[in-house]
Amino acid sequence: MPIPKNFHSPAQVTARDRTYSQLQRWMIDGTLQPGEKLNDGELAEALGVSRTPVREALQLLEVQGFVEMHRGRDTRVTLIDKEDILKVYPPLAALEALAGELALGTIDPEHMERLRCINADFAQAVREHQPFQAMELDEQFHNVIVDAAENPYVASYISMLQMHIRRLKYVFLKQPVSIAQESIAEHNAIIAAFEHGDADTVTRMLRQNWLRPMKELYSIIV
Amino acid sequence: MPIPKNFHSPAQVTARDRTYSQLQRWMIDGTLQPGEKLNDGELAEALGVSRTPVREALQLLEVQGFVEMHRGRDTRVTLIDKEDILKVYPPLAALEALAGELALGTIDPEHMERLRCINADFAQAVREHQPFQAMELDEQFHNVIVDAAENPYVASYISMLQMHIRRLKYVFLKQPVSIAQESIAEHNAIIAAFEHGDADTVTRMLRQNWLRPMKELYSIIV
DNA sequence: AAACATTTGTCCGTATGTATA
C-alpha cells in the first residue's frame, strides 16, 4: 500500500473542529432543536472541552446561519419554517447549474465513470427502499459535478446549502425522505447531456433535479 | 425624527467585530498583501486588543477565504492570481440573476425609485470620472435588487463574493477601475425589464452586467 | 431605581504542535 510522502499527518483534528462538527450534526438531526438556547459553558462541559473551542465553533455556525448570537443575552439555534424550503433550494439549483456549465469544459472520463457508478448504486438504493443510502448517493452524484467544476467558491457554498437542506429534511420529516423515481432518470439525462456537451440540457436538468424535490418537500409539510 | 421602539441599542460593536472589519479592509485594500504572514500577537498589539478577538476574527476570515490558517505553523493572507477573476464572477452573476428572478415577484415602487435614483447618480459619477464613487453606486444598485429578492441565503453569499471582487480589483489595479459606459445602459435595461416583468431580460442582463466587467478586468491584467 | 443573576466578551498564561538548526 503506497503512502504519499507528503502525508502531512492527519492534521490532528482540533477541539474546535470536533466541537463544530458535533454541534452541526446535532442541529441537523434535531438533537438541538430550532430555537433552543445554547449555553457555551454547558456545551463545553458536555463535550469535555473548555469554552474557547465551543465559542469558536458557535461563531462559525453563526456565519453559516445555524445559530444566532446575541451579545450579552443568549445564543440560540436559528428558527426555521416551511418557507425556508423555498429560500434554500433555488440558490443551490442556480449554483449547481453553474457548476454543470463549468464542468462541461473540465469533466474527464473518470468523472463520467463515477457518475454512472454512483447513479447505479443510487437506483439500487431507491429500488430497495433505503432512503438514507439514497440521499447520500444523491449528494455524492452532485458532488462529482461540483468537483469537476473546480471552483472553490461554488463548492463551499453548495456544501453549506446542502447542510441546511439536510436540517430542513430532518426537522420537518423526522426521518430521511424517500426519494422519487424521477431522480434516476434525471441523473441519466444529465450524464447523457455531459457526453453530448449539451450545455442547455445540463443546466436545465440540474435545476430541475433540485427544484422538483423542493416542491415535493414543500407540499408534504403541513 | 421617529425612532423605532425596538431599537436594540447601537448593538455595541465588539472588539472582534472591529478587528474583523479592520483586517478585512486591510486585505481588500492591499495593506495586508496576499501571502503575508499574520501574527495574532502583533495584530492584537497593533489594534489594541488581546489575542482572542484577533483569533476569532481570523477564523471568520478563514471561512470566507481571505486567510489560511495552518495549525501550529502560520496564518497567511490567501494568495490570489489572475484566474481567480474567472472563478469569483460567475457564481456572483448566477446568484444575481436568481436574485433578479426572485425580485420580480416582490419588488415595489420604492425599490424602483431607488434603482432609478442610484443609476442617475451612477451615470453622473461615471461622467465626472469618479471611479470610486461609481463603484460604490454600482454596488448599491445591485444591492437594491438583492434586498428586494428577500432571500438571506442569496444575500449573504453575494456580499461575500463582492468583498472578494473588491480585493481582486484593488490588488491587481492598485486603484479603483474606471467603470465602462455600458453599465449605465445595462442598468436602464434592467430597470425597464423589471417594469415589464420580463424575467428573461432581467436575468440575462444581470448576468451580462457582471460577466462583461469580468472579461474587461481579466484582459487588463498582465 | 438599583442591585442581582446570568450570559457573553476579553484577557493572558500555558500546553501542544511544527519546522529548523
Next chain:
DNA sequence: ATATACATACGGACAAATGTT
C-alpha cells in the same frame, strides 16, 4: 536524532453587558 524556537490551540479567570427582581 534531539533540542530549540516559534506560532497556534486551549483553558480558566475576570470584565462587561443585558434583563430582571
